[in-house]
Amino acid sequence: NAGVTQTPKFQVLKTGQSMTLQCAQDMNHNSMYWYRQDPGMGLRLIYYSASEGTTDKGEVPNGYNVSRLNKREFSLRLESAAPSQTSVYFCASTRGQGTRDSRTDTQYFGPGTRLTVL
Amino acid sequence: GDSVTQMEGPVTLSEEAFLTINCTYTATGYPSLFWYVQYPGEGLQLLLKATKADDKGSNKGFEATYRKETTSFHLEKGSVQVSDSAVYFCALYSSASKIIFGSGTRLSIRP
DSSP, X not given: OOOEEEEXXXXXXXXXXXXXXXXXXSSOOSEEEEEEEOTTSOEEEEEEESSTTOOEEOSOOTTEEEEXXXXXXXXXXXXXXXXXXXXXXXXXXXXXXXXXXXXXXXXXXXXXXEEEEO | OOEEEEXXXXXXXXXXXXXXXXXXXXXXXXXXEEEEEEOTTSOEEEEEEEOSTTOEXXXXXXXXXXXXXXXXXXXXXXXXXXGGOEEEEEEEEOTTSSEEEOOOEEEEEEO
């Protein structure tokens, strides 16, 4: 099992450019998440998907869109990149569907994408 | 809303020293509590968890006890190694069915 994979690992964009971050998991998990990690701020949830076909906003959704393409894949799109979106982006997945039954679930993280917007 | 507060770093210790990283939380009900660890250049991985009051999670020599009366989940290890150098995140599963992370504590161990 590869677990959670993310592409690309590194990316440099100019302000206003667009790009899509890809994430896939091979653990048959129901829920998937996108976080951004900034120095001194821990992880902040951008969007999540509790099951195939559903997506919900997290703490910092502005400037991002997501697509749950199928059960395995969850992509994050930046339509018009801004320097404030310079960050490390992590995808994660959990077995449960975001209900109270998921309260003990372990989150499995990908290796991250380091994005710089100039 | 639910939140997690953990001690600011960086924390620098000598090898074989005793480690404590403090974590307190605010939440409704009885959240599950977690410690995740992030090694350089990697994503987070679960270190240990506890799902109800007085539970003790343990893994790789690390321990944390779920203290409902003090709303705390402090991470401890009796004798740290250089390989424990990493960033440690305290987290809880909130009433809104999402995991909330603390800001992280960077730990450096000197040989």
